[in-house]
Amino acid sequence: MTSPPLTPLADSLPASVPFVGPEALERASGTIFKARLGANESVFGPSPKAIAAMAKAASEVWQYGDPESHGLRHALAAHHSVTPENIMVGEGIDGLLGYLVRLYVEQGTAVVTSAGAYPTFNYHVAGFGGELHMVPYRDDHEDPDALLAMAKETNARLIYFANPDNPMGSWHDAVAVQRMIDAVPDDCLLILDEAYIELAPDGTAPALDMNNPNVVRMRTFSKGHGMAGARVGYALGEAENIRAFNKIRNHFGMSRISQAGALAALNDQDYLSDVCTKVAASRDRIAEIARENGLTPLPSATNFVTVDCGKDGDYARKVLAGLLAQGIFVRMPFVAPQDRAIRVSCGTPADMDLLADALPQALKAAG
Amino acid sequence: MTSPPLTPLADSLPASVPFVGPEALERASGTIFKARLGANESVFGPSPKAIAAMAKAASEVWQYGDPESHGLRHALAAHHSVTPENIMVGEGIDGLLGYLVRLYVEQGTAVVTSAGAYPTFNYHVAGFGGELHMVPYRDDHEDPDALLAMAKETNARLIYFANPDNPMGSWHDAVAVQRMIDAVPDDCLLILDEAYIELAPDGTAPALDMNNPNVVRMRTFSKGHGMAGARVGYALGEAENIRAFNKIRNHFGMSRISQAGALAALNDQDYLSDVCTKVAASRDRIAEIARENGLTPLPSATNFVTVDCGKDGDYARKVLAGLLAQGIFVRMPFVAPQDRAIRVSCGTPADMDLLADALPQALKAAG
Incomplete structure (x- = not known):
């Protein structure tokens, strides 16, 4: 038995996903992320x-x-x-x-x-x-x-x-x-x-x-x-x-x-304002951690900070891998030259401490 | 300024909805339904x-x-x-x-x-x-x-x-x-x-x-x-x-x-079994109410009973309108000859009592 034919357009499309979800990454690696800072979710939660x-x-x-x-x-x-x-x-x-x-x-x-x-x-x-x-x-x-x-x-x-x-x-x-x-x-x-x-x-x-x-x-x-x-x-x-x-x-x-x-x-706009304050503080903290490690945080009007790792995409991908290996879920731009950077979502102070702990080792491993 | 053109296909489509929601019907009539028996939802709720x-x-x-x-x-x-x-x-x-x-x-x-x-x-x-x-x-x-x-x-x-x-x-x-x-x-x-x-x-x-x-x-x-x-x-x-x-x-x-x-x-399959029992009881009750009013309930393997009103679509639409006017939300088949019937979702015993109270008047109003 053969499958009924898809439309020519559907047939031409790959079975793809724009982003692999963090849960799939966890299942693939067999570990649970300690900090979920890769999908620009709001760790501060809803009102x-x-x-x-x-x-x-x-x-x-x-x-x-x-x-x-x-x-x-x-x-x-x-x-x-x-x-x-x-x-x-x-x-x-x-x-x-x-x-x-x-x-x-x-x-x-x-x-x-x-x-x-x-x-x-x-x-x-x-x-x-x-x-x-x-x-x-x-x-x-x-x-x-x-x-x-x-x-x-x-x-x-x-x-x-x-x-x-x-x-x-x-x-x-x-x-x-x-x-x-x-x-x-x-x-x-x-x-x-x-x-x-x-x-x-x-x-x-x-x-x-x-x-x-x-x-x-x-x-x-x-x-x-x-x-x-x-x-x-x-x-x-x-x-x-x-x-x-x-x-x-x-x-x-x-x-x-x-x-x-x-x-x-x-x-609950008051709560939203409060989140904005927390996001701004976390942006500052990510920037500070980046600078402490010799990296360049880019200005951000969002709930994440894109951090220029200062070299090429291959290097940034190694840094990313080093963070993932330590249980820190982050993502990065897909396309050069923006792929010289990693993208870190804002987190709680505890998340930021984990990032601060993990980043030096990730950089060291990236060489 | 004019809108950018839709695709020819999209342009040819009406801005339609397959079903008008019960809330929209409530807003249009200015009344809140007393019994929600029109969308084949499960009033028994989830586990x-x-x-x-x-x-x-x-x-x-x-x-x-x-x-x-x-x-x-x-x-x-x-x-x-x-x-x-x-x-x-x-x-x-x-x-x-x-x-x-x-x-x-x-x-x-x-x-x-x-x-x-x-x-x-x-x-x-x-x-x-x-x-x-x-x-x-x-x-x-x-x-x-x-x-x-x-x-x-x-x-x-x-x-x-x-x-x-x-x-x-x-x-x-x-x-x-x-x-x-x-x-x-x-x-x-x-x-x-x-x-x-x-x-x-x-x-x-x-x-x-x-x-x-x-x-x-x-x-x-x-x-x-x-x-x-x-x-x-x-x-x-x-x-x-x-x-x-x-x-x-x-x-x-x-x-x-x-x-x-x-x-x-x-x-929670036990809960599902329990719902099936309640649905079966409600089907029986709808059938009983239908028969008490001279109508013919059709056999059902679902959580609703379709009730043959015994005449044509215009008559069934009047019966439906009579129920809606009394705050009983039900629907009916769209196409003849099935539109000689109304479709009543299973409900709680209280819902069934409301239906039993409302149906005689709806039939009377339908003439």
Whole structure:
């Protein structure tokens, strides 16, 4: 017996995963990580109010979640001073990116991103047969001018731009981002991924303009709000663009528990502020540890610090391996020249002590 | 400013939802349902052990879920005496159906289902440009012979067949289903949706044959296990078919809380047995209430009973409206002649009392 044939596109795709999960790494190595600093999760966790709301919702989970995420969407609208029609709640930014790509990309559609930017976006573009065009980072920053120029050159339908950026932690200020938004071609959509925006300095996010059909902004409860495992993201955009998600999305895809948790998290902005303070302190500590070891921490507007190891990618990969071998889970940029660095998520003071202990040995082993 | 153009396929799709959620109906009517008996949720809820596991996992939700769902997948493999490579865990059967359709259907691909069967499957097929061919039910049962004949006639890539069936609650025994499986054409995949299988009589599910590449079976924690809001389903199939999900799925799409809950639910089979007993009692009670009101309950192997109202669709819609107006949320088949019936999910004894009170008035109002 032979398997029924996949579509030619599906058949051409590898069975791949954008990131191997930390649990899989643990299983492969047979050890449990002592510090989980590789996925830009928030070790500070969600608000206790969100935890309580999720625990309460667990006993109500026999009910499907509201496919309209009505309560959460209305609360987000009030929070951002937009209308609920400008918001689509989805299964994390990953899920929403998949939907957006599906809406705009068919085989051969040109899409622009930065070489070394978020691989899950690239995975979705490949998955729908789009043609990826990549521009290099410029001084460890995504390069708006180069992205726009490439979009014009290739007649691209989508541009992916993260601000702040992952994996470098760098950012552009609101003026620069607004200038980019204003220059997006008419037939092109800018996906502005602001997953880390709550952790960035004031003046990083341009004002929300929900009349502009050429930009959709992505936000999440995974980073500042500390709910990565709950899978709640949302898109902010012009109402007609947002409505298009309803053509294809998995309407009943949201966990009811996650909806309840996100709503409670949103309503606890004091806790979020507290997390921002802790993240800033941990960024400082990572930078200090890096400098103590002769490495160069890059400025960060996120919940991680990318640390320049000062040599090439092979060297940084050895440093990374040395940390992993000591039970410190970190990741690193995939693409040169950014792969001269490792990327360390913020952690508790105890996590930072483990990092401080492990880094010298990792460097020594790297030679 | 104009919106960037969607793909021609996306542009052609309506912004639709397969089902309007009960919360949306409540908002539209301005009343809260007294009995929620319309979505085939399990009012008996999940195992207390699952609730406890989810409450515990809520405090760990800062971590992404394991993209391989390793623990749950291995437990399911042991439970079903198959290998983990035969199992894909996903965001409910709805999410898995979307992935399967994407893998096998491109514009113009023929797909076969029954007229009036699960609309979310049809939504996915339309969403990828597939061409749906429908065969009628036969005596309120899905008709394997007609499905197979239509598949051969149209050179279909996919056949959708639910056993037990929703919305009719009817079923075929394992011998009949195995006969169907054996007759699936080589280049065709049978999607055997067994969402309700835990609630069906012994002898309903054919033995699992994980060497057959022409059938993928769908299971869920939403029905018998009472975790609809957690969004956990799984596909059982030949390893290469299962591996294909990894080409396109949202690898980090599973809620960590839901993974923990499903694992605990799976490990509490005693609770599931208890639910089956309660469901059977509620089925009997719905049937009794129906008969007391001169209506005909159809046999059911699910957690709902479809009740023949004895006249046409317009009449049944009036009966449905009469129940909704009294705060009893129920649904009904969409397609004639099955739309002569309403579909009532099993409930608590209190829910049943509310139904018993409301039905006479609904029938009276329907005239």
